[in-house]
Amino acid sequence: MASAAASSSYSFAPTRFSCSTSTAIRSPSFLRLVSNLRPPFRRLGFAGSAADPIFSLHVMSNIQSLKSCAKAVRGVASMAKRSIGDLTAADLKGKKVFVRADLNVPLDDNQNITDDTRIRAAVPTIKHLIGNGAKVILSSHLGRPKGVTPKYSLAPLVPRLCELLGVQVVKADDCIGPDVEKLVASLPDGGVLLLENVRFYKEEEKNDPEFAKKLASLADLYVNDAFGTAHRAHASTEGVTKYLKPSVAGFLLQKELDYLVGAVSSPKRPFAAIVGGSKVSSKIGVIESLLEKCDILLLGGGMIFTFYKAQGLSVGSSLVEDDKLDLATTLLKKAKAKGVSLLLPTDIVVADKFAADANSKIVPASGIPDGWMGLDIGPDSIKTFSEALETTKTVIWNGPMGVFEFDKFAVGTEAVAKKLEELSKKGVTTIIGGGDSVAAVEKVGVAEAMSHISTGGGASLELLEGKELPGVLALDEATPVPV
């Protein structure tokens, strides 16, 4: 399992080259390869910005240099998935495109969007389709409804979508059926129709073929940009691809794969991974997989106490998984055997109870008193971790260093977030692998600085574990690179 990501069947290789073709490529590794080419073999035009890095690199180059790039990239990634950038304007003009996005955003009690990150992340793909005169049929789930549930309607998303896209978005009351078909038929080129929550049908999560066929019948081609749901084999993420060709990746999905597979599989070194969060059991796969690739592994969060106990230290009333002590020992041995520098915190902030107003003190890792629980890493550990990260070129972070929801125990997590901001500004590739780490960098206000922040918690975890995502696997394979 550990090396699965490196040899994954979906990845970031450029999909086709020809002497006269302008090929859109989005891949940090590819950018590095191309930037290493000497002029006159390099003529590059960039679109996008570091702050909104849907990298779009248009390479118009000498065929010989493209062949050498292709060869080198193929050495890293075996098979690529076809992406929206591979479709020409003629492929899109006037076509009905079924776009599966993950617009599963948090709403408050008044149905106001409290974080629109996922909507903003879906915009580049939709705008590209609008700009090329396609008719966009936009689909998503929201929450986990059991049947039709007004609270989970996608209606509250319409104003924000209109605002971000700069066009009128028509909202359907269903996602299949005659009324939807009529709305699709009246959609102008460049128009956007938002279907109702696809999970209002139980057939969606069952990946029911008949339901998938009904969704597919609405459109001419399929774009999957729902990275956050790509680990689900549902009708709108997987089943539909059997009935709609071409089925390609959107810009967001492509970018997530570029970073979480591409940059992690062939990182600029030294490559450091920071793994935290609550339990070892939820991160075993990630740690094992990253041990195959990284040079430095920094561990924090609740999981460290299982490692300490495995080494014979007292952990007081800290979170421990007693059934994972052998595993912790195995992971420590594996790191040693692989020459990975695995660092555990040397000091801990302990609390007398699990509460925001708990009494706290800093103790060495070997001196956790009975009745006290470790809720954050201490200042010495922050210093050691910061120094270890100083010379890195790529850093991936998954899981907070402590109970960052309580301000008193958020110091370690915030220090790591700030260190990553500093490194990012120096050109280090910084990847935040979804989940609570995203909340942490947002809380600290350093999200903008990061190279990539994943929009999928579960999906990014599965990718980092080296698992293949059904929503990605189902997409068309890219045309092999002619060399």
Ligand SMILES: Nc1ncnc2c1ncn2[C@@H]1O[C@H](COP(=O)(O)OP(=O)(O)O)[C@@H](O)[C@H]1O
């Ligand atoms: N020392 C600790 N003791 C108990 N819980 C912790 C500790 N450190 C971190 N946590 C908790 O871990 C949770 C996040 O864990 P996890 O879901 O594994 O991370 P992520 O969502 O980033 O993948 C947070 O709610 C945080 O409070």
Ligand SMILES: O=C(OP(=O)(O)O)[C@H](O)COP(=O)(O)O
């Ligand atoms: O929010 C999501 O996942 P995440 O909480 O793991 O990031 C996705 O929209 C997937 O939702 P699901 O876990 O209900 O399939």
